[in-house]
Amino acid sequence: AQSVTQPDIHITVSEGASLELRCNYSYGATPYLFWYVQSPGQGLQLLLKYFSGDTLVQGIKGFEAEFKRSQSSFNLRKPSVHWSDAAEYFCAVVLYGGSQGNLIFGKGTKLSVKP
Amino acid sequence: DVKVTQSSRYLVKRTGEKVFLECVQDMDHENMFWYRQDPGLGLRLIYFSYDVKMKEKGDIPEGYSVSREKKERFSLILESASTNQTSMYLCASKIRGGETQYFGPGTRLLVL
Numbered sequence: 001a002q003s004v005t006q007p008d009i010h011i012t013v014s015e016g017a018s019l020e021l022r023c024n025y026s027y028g029a030t031p032y033l034f035w036y037v038q039s040p041g042q043g044l045q046l047l048l049k050y051f052s053g054d055t056l057v058q059g060i061k062g063f064e065a066e067f068k069r070s071q072s073s074f075n076l077r078k079p080s081v082h083w084s085d086a087a088e089y090f091c092a093v094v095l096y097g098g099s100q101g102n103l104i105f106g107k108g109t110k111l112s113v114k115p
Numbered sequence: 116d117v118k119v120t121q122s123s124r125y126l127v128k129r130t131g132e133k134v135f136l137e138c139v140q141d142m143d144h145e146n147m148f149w150y151r152q153d154p155g156l157g158l159r160l161i162y163f164s165y166d167v168k169m170k171e172k173g174d175i176p177e178g179y180s181v182s183r184e185k186k187e188r189f190s191l192i193l194e195s196a197s198t199n200q201t202s203m204y205l206c207a208s209k210i211r212g213g214e215t216q217y218f219g220p221g222t223r224l225l226v227l
Binding site for chain 1: 119148155156157158159160163173205207214215216217218219220221223
């Protein structure tokens with residue numbers, strides 16, 4: 001079955017430390033890939049997306065993600081975390097050429113930031 | 116900027132009540148979606164619509180229905196609310212043929 005896996009349910013990092021959130025997908029073809037962020041009590045905000053081309057994509061708020069076809073991964077990174085980055089992060093995919101473009105989400109990784 | 120609004124941020128309803136959740140987008144998007152979000156389960160698709168008066172079931176449609184009478188508005192209906200429908204409900208929209216969905220702020224529904 002098609003799926004998106006975020007192996008880490010909860011991660012805690014210190015403010016100023018680097019961050020990597022993992023995402024793996026299981027599809028035969030390369031899907032469209034997304035990272036969304038959800039601050040407490042809020043809706044989802046798009047951080048970045050990958051459709052094709054350069055496998056390292058830059059997003060908002062200083063985030064970046066790297067697509068690795070060989071590992072079926074699309075990990076999210078940030079070199080220096082700020083306290084305001086505490087939120088829940090969702091990886092999502094859309095199958096290439098999907099007729100209705102339905103997103104399939106991972107279960108999310110909650111990020112806590114220590115002062 | 117795309118704007119997706121949801122009629123209520125918080126709702127408290129009683130078991131058996133009929134509940135309407137409204138979603139409006141202002142970007143003339145053809146496709147609209149309703150998700151529910153529960154801790155540890157992520158987002159799950161309830162229903163989606165790719166045009167006015169068109170609807171398709173998502174992964175968890177049981178206990179829900181939808182209405183799309185106008186392009187900008189997509190309503191989620193709980194015919195007879197139950198406690199297991201207590202959840203966060205998120206609406207999204209996107210342009211036909213596009214891949215990026217834009218989300219509303221969510222409605223947190225409590226069914227007592």
